[in-house]
Amino acid sequence: MTRSRFLGTGFAVPDRVVTNDELARLMDTTDEWIRTRTGIQERRWVKEGETGTELGLQASQRALEMAGLEAGDIDAIVYATSSPDHFAPGNGVYLQRLLGIATIPALDVRAQCSGFIYALSVADAWIRTGQFRRVLVVGSEIQSTGLEVSSAGRHVAVIFADGAGAVILGRAESDDGGILAFDLHSEGAHAEKLWVDSPGSMYHPRVSPQHIGEGRQYLQMDGREVFRHAVVRMPESVRAVLSSTGQSVADISLLLAHQANLRIAEAMQKDLGLRDDQVYNNIMRYGNTTAATIPIALDECVRSGRLERGDLVVMTAFGSGFMWGSAAVRW
Numbered sequence: 001m002t003r004s005r006f007l008g009t010g011f012a013v014p015d016r017v018v019t020n021d022e023l024a025r026l027m028d029t030t031d032e033w034i035r036t037r038t039g040i041q042e043r044r045w046v047k048e049g050e051t052g053t054e055l056g057l058q059a060s061q062r063a064l065e066m067a068g069l070e071a072g073d074i075d076a077i078v079y080a081t082s083s084p085d086h087f088a089p090g091n092g093v094y095l096q097r098l099l100g101i102a103t104i105p106a107l108d109v110r111a112q113c114s115g116f117i118y119a120l121s122v123a124d125a126w127i128r129t130g131q132f133r134r135v136l137v138v139g140s141e142i143q144s145t146g147l148e149v150s151s152a153g154r155h156v157a158v159i160f161a162d163g164a165g166a167v168i169l170g171r172a173e174s175d176d177g178g179i180l181a182f183d184l185h186s187e188g189a190h191a192e193k194l195w196v197d198s199p200g201s202m203y204h205p206r207v208s209p210q211h212i213g214e215g216r217q218y219l220q221m222d223g224r225e226v227f228r229h230a231v232v233r234m235p236e237s238v239r240a241v242l243s244s245t246g247q248s249v250a251d252i253s254l255l256l257a258h259q260a261n262l263r264i265a266e267a268m269q270k271d272l273g274l275r276d277d278q279v280y281n282n283i284m285r286y287g288n289t290t291a292a293t294i295p296i297a298l299d300e301c302v303r304s305g306r307l308e309r310g311d312l313v314v315m316t317a318f319g320s321g322f323m324w325g326s327a328a329v330r331w
């Protein structure tokens with residue numbers, strides 16, 4: 001089967017920079033606490049009126065430009081987001097509308113922080129089986145509107161942020177490059193350790209003044225449990241995806257890990273025994289943008305010349321669900 005490969009990458013973040021000092025004026029926290037516990041120095045939050053699909057559009061246009069393609073060259077969209085513009089329909093169709101591409105399929109993937117890896121695996125399967133030739137894969141999130149921006153929500157509010165990344169996947173012309181393998185997992189036993197309770201179709205009505213009064217519309221997180229599982233699952237998954245391709249950690253040219261928290265990334269780097277030049281982190285500047293962190297980091301690496309043809313790139317993510325997974329790519 002024909003492998004898929006990356007034809008273009010792009011990302012977009014809102015213009016509004018939110019510093020740690022700004023958050024410290026809104027809740028009981030400090031720049032020092034946020035930097036030492038999470039690594040984050042600043043993040044981007046949307047202004048009222050800016051949407052996730054608009055960020056997704058900007059990221060997609062940059063990816064199309066790099067690929068030398070027009071929107072009309074895309075055969076399908078896979079859109080990963082846990083924070084869609086609306087409960088229904090998904091962001092994929094809004095992006096399709098903004099791009100002006102008539103009637104191509106647009107699928108939303110809901111796999112939270114692992115959304116980009118899962119979305120990539122769907123697009124890869126479509127290309128490998130010959131169903132579609134060029135697939136636009138987007139990871140975008142607006143988390144800022146779902147945060148409890150007060151002392152009660154401070155352990156979550158300081159971490160999450162807004163942004164979008166996009167890639168165009170197409171067919172590899174030879175067998176020596178492209179996406180090599182995926183490793184995907186979930187463990188629903190931990191669903192409520194990082195979740196948004198309401199609105200939900202199990203409630204009549206789906207959202208009520210009572211829910212809002214209780215703050216059930218906010219992203220809720222058991223930070224210690226997330227940390228404990230993340231530092232085990234991501235290295236485990238990196239080793240698994242490498243071993244399925246007959247390679248080992250020593251072969252990694254670049255590890256692009258989900259930017260959940262710098263301490264998680266550092267613990268994983270230590271566990272895997274990777275040098276600083278084998279990893280890339282940008283959480284300091286963007287915070288945790290959920291499904292967008294990996295495509296944003298990928299685009300920064302591509303545009304800064306950090307990746308060379310033939311490099312072995314491993315992408316790995318862990319998050320709400322719990323869901324986690326990795327992709328191994330020969331660049």
Ligand SMILES: CC(C)(COP(=O)(O)OP(=O)(O)OC[C@H]1O[C@@H](n2cnc3c(N)ncnc32)[C@H](O)[C@@H]1OP(=O)(O)O)[C@@H](O)C(=O)NCCC(=O)NCCS
Pocket residue numbers: 028029030033034037038113154155156158159221222223224226227260261264288318319320
């Ligand atoms: C959220 C996280 C940074 C909190 O760090 P921690 O060392 O586990 O801290 P705890 O939650 O035990 O809290 C320690 C203290 O800091 C306080 N605290 C929490 N958030 C704070 C903030 N933003 N500012 C200042 N103090 C804060 C807590 O209230 C607690 O105070 P106490 O000891 O008086 O009760 C950490 O658990 C973490 O990084 N978890 C993973 C989160 C993550 O990556 N999520 C995304 C996954 S996709």
